Amino acid sequence: MEEVINTKGLRRVFKTRARAVEAVAGVDLHVRAGEIFGFLGPNGAGKTTTLRMLATLLPPSGGSATVAGCNLLTQPDRIRERIGYVGQAGGSDREITGRRELEFQGRLYGQSSAAARKRAAELITMLELEACADRKSGTYSGGQKRRLDIGLGLVHDPQLLFLDEPTTGLDPQSRARVWDEVRRMHDRGTTVFLTTHYLDEADALCDRVAIIDYGKIVAEGTPEELKRAVAGDVVTLAVAGDQQRALDLLEDQPFVREATLDEGSVLLYVDRGEVAMPAILRLLDGAGLTLMTIGLHRPSLDDVFLRQTGRSLRETAA
């Protein structure tokens, strides 16, 4: 299948006075045409830096990449014509109306003023901004503002759209609308590359995801594949007193593939939860540990993340 993004050993080093920090340390990515690709990772993992490099905003320190069929290092101008980019801050000016912003953006992509007006009107209808299009964007609600920002990335109908944390800070309803918008872009054949630290978002929205941590890709695949690779089931339990004792006792058991502590409870990755549970109960009982809570669930992307990085995304995202 055709790849819209292909990177080899993409690197970015930031030099500060004291030292050089390798924010992106050799990233290989393969994003296929037409898919929604999720780029997951905690803050500071290199998500935004990678995204900004792919969107021609930041020159890579090393490696190579092809974006929308063009060489990132030698043809950034051609790439700019084919991609849309919606940054975390958005990009619309508070003092300018949404309609004016959309029209101006279209003109920057070479549209005639008539074409830009027509396209702006289309986007206003599509994104349901009719009620506020002629007001300054500083008066918009969070959801309206985000839809306008997405519209700015869509004026030239790009084949590839980058969204940097598109739903961060939105209320659940606005978030759902952004998801709908992303799905509609997907239905029209646009490739969407989005970063997020909401795992449920990646799970619900993305065809494939990659997890980045400390500047390196630690896992890549469909959400299903990644979850399957973690384990069959996850058992979460808490005992009275020191959780470490329970962890020490259980992590050496043959049926436990992996065990870790997370937010004051013990997480056990096991192949078959229904078999493991009775054994766990017997072991804890035998060791005189009082079980407070126990639960069994299918692995989530958070479990994938925890296993790959040793940290919970929920705590790092805060």
Added chain:
Amino acid sequence: MKLARDTGLVFGRYFGLFIRNPAWVALGVLQPVIYLVLFGPLLKSISSVQGFPPGGAYNVFVPGLLVQLGMFGAAGVGFSLIAELRAGVIERLRVTPVSRVALLLGRALRDMLSIVVQSLILILLSLPFGLSIHPIGVVITLGLIALIGLMTASIAYALALWARDENTYAPIIFTSTLPILLLSGVLLPLGLAPQWLRNVAALNPLSYAVDAARAVFRDHLSDPSVTKGVAIMLVLSIVAIAIGARSFGRAVA
């Protein structure tokens, strides 16, 4: 062609932002009026001081005021850019195929235009007070002030893109413009200065602009200092535009 079109678009955006805000327009007109009302009355008596150049008080002071207006008027333009950086506007513009030179030039031309209009108002308002100037002199002066504005705005934008923060930008821009202005003789002609100060001023490119403007206001349009001042400002403006455009092109972390 693309550069001209893109520059026009960017200029249109920022000119529109300015003209749609009555407060900015009023402030722009008010500034030269304040100079004249609050500073003009001082001029009458000072022109009799020994060593004061010939040609009438207003003909000596107005050129200095214009240069000051050109520089101070453009020095603060970086503040709005920093606000735009924060709102992601600059990043959004940089990801489009728009010319990087146009991103700088469109804005700087808007700033230049507002300074030229202000300068023209200042000159016209000074005429009833005894300023006398040849129409060609007005054109040359406005051209000179336009270059100063263009140069200062370009440097201010480059600095703002580098600083990314008002608390870094403000002290640098204010501590650098003040000595540059004082050492150019905008307030009082450097003919009154001791030799060492004149030597330092000779290193300040803006002092040549002030010399040129003063010569024009003495009706010495063919004076070599006019050509020299305009040429120096022209070269520096081009260099400043190149630096500013490069800042827009380069990614900032």
